[in-house]
Amino acid sequence: MRYLSLTSLIFCLFFTLLPAVHAADSHWPVEIYDVMDNQKLVIFLANEDIAESPQWQPAEGGPPVSIADALEYAHSWIEQEPQLKGAKVQEIELKPVHEHKRENRWYYLLQLRSETDGKTTANYIAILFNGKVVPAIVEPASIK
Numbered sequence: 001m002r003y004l005s006l007t008s009l010i011f012c013l014f015f016t017l018l019p020a021v022h023a024a025d026s027h028w029p030v031e032i033y034d035v036m037d038n039q040k041l042v043i044f045l046a047n048e049d050i051a052e053s054p055q056w057q058p059a060e061g062g063p064p065v066s067i068a069d070a071l072e073y074a075h076s077w078i079e080q081e082p083q084l085k086g087a088k089v090q091e092i093e094l095k096p097v098h099e100h101k102r103e104n105r106w107y108y109l110l111q112l113r114s115e116t117d118g119k120t121t122a123n124y125i126a127i128l129f130n131g132k133v134v135p136a137i138v139e140p141a142s143i144k
Contacts, residue, residue, distance in 0.1 A: 030097070034136070036091065042139055043137070049128055049130065049132045056104055069131075073131050074110055078112065087114035111123075124136035124138065
């Protein structure tokens, strides 16, 4: 009889806490770790933004957002960021959102280069297929 009560308690706790755990998951951003130009990058994407981004399967044709569209989104975003004045797209890659690969979600990763006082700096952005632009964070070099 004692084991039945303990089993019932565990069963009830599991099904009581399970919805709360899944509800909390949707508020945490998806962390994407990537590398471009030997820089380790972290991109934080909201689950809502990923869900609003169209699906794409490469075997079915071109992506819903062309490279030209991605460049246009990037240029519009650059114009709104004063610290990136004059930045140019140096590199662009098409990547799957690994955590949502089964859902066929993709994004563009762009490297931007700008020059200030003779010093060239690189910045990185991700562009989802819904046009959302998200800045990537360069992971600092580890201390050895």
